[in-house]
Amino acid sequence: MRWALRHLNEFGDTDLFPRPFELGIMAENQAKVIAHVRALDLPQYKWSEPRRALVLKDELAFRSATQLDPLDAVVFAALIRHDCKRLDARRGDDHESRVFSYGVEPRADGQLSGKDRYREFWQRNAELAAEHAVVLTTDISISTIRSITIRSSRAEDAGVSSDAFHAYVNLLRKSSVTTSRGIPIGPHGAHLLAEVAFASWMISWCKRGLRSRGSSMTSTCFAPPRRKPGWPSIRWCRFSIL
Incomplete structure (x- = not known):
């Protein structure tokens, strides 16, 4: 809990929205906040409605970004x-070479992240792209809730306790309302959940002889160096999983 409050106070809850003033107040009243959160029933915890806004995805598209209620941000960070x-x-x-940028x-x-491997990650992607006939890049950021709730139907599959698992699933359902819109983009810890959701998919690609690398936003698959009959002649294919 103390780490969660320090994390939010030092680094904020997201880099997509203004910093909530409540974070400073909670940092000044740390003992009360910790006592309140520790008394919560995690599986039954009622997540508040998050703030949502459209943010630029690239030059031509937008994606929905999410900012949690300040108290929810503390619970999630913890x-x-x-x-x-x-x-x-x-x-x-x-x-540390196949999946994920940090x-x-x-x-x-x-701080949650260790060494920043972002530049190395994309440099290696560029090298692999030059060695392979076909490169498929998918936007996975909006479809990860389905993988979390279906692929990890048991708590042990997700590697967390049953109480924590139910809390994560309830948060994802709350942030997605009635549609599967994915891990809420914004909260720093959400990147880790997104990568876990698609790890089995990318590892499965590797077992089938396809090189696979990914981050919380994209997954890239590299086909074998030799071109097979019927394969596309283009070097890059790109699509979004909707």
């Missing part, structure tokens, strides 16, 4: 801190 090592292990990135390394100052 859950992620408690489960981050288990979730990180589920990503299946043993050699490592999980929670620090005392509230």
Whole structure:
């Protein structure tokens, strides 16, 4: 809990919305906030309606971004801190070269991410693209709730406790209302959930002889170097999973 409050106070809850003034107030009343959150019944916790807005996805498209209620942000950050090592292990990135653009390394100052591998990640993607006949890039950010709720039907599949699992699922359902719109884009810890949701998919690609790399927003599949009959002649294919 103390780490969650420090994380939010130092780094904010998201880089897509203005910083809520309530974060500073909660940091000044840490003992009361911690006592309140510890008394919560996680599986039955009622997440508040999040703030939503359209943000630029690229030059021609938008995506829906989410900002949690300040108290919800504390609960979510505390859950992620408690489960981050288990979730990180589920990503299946043993050699830090196949999946994901950063490592999980929670620090005392509230930082969640370890070494920034963003540049190395995309440089390696560019190298692999030059070696393969077909590269398929998918936008996965809007479809991850379906994978979380279906692929991880049991708590142990997600690597977290039953109480935490139900809390995550309830949050995803609340942020998505009645449609599957994916992990809420915005909260820092949501990136880790998104990557866990699609880890099994990308690992499955690798087992079928396809190179697969991904981050919380995109998944890229590299076909074998030799071109097979019937394969597209284009080098890059791109689509969004809707």
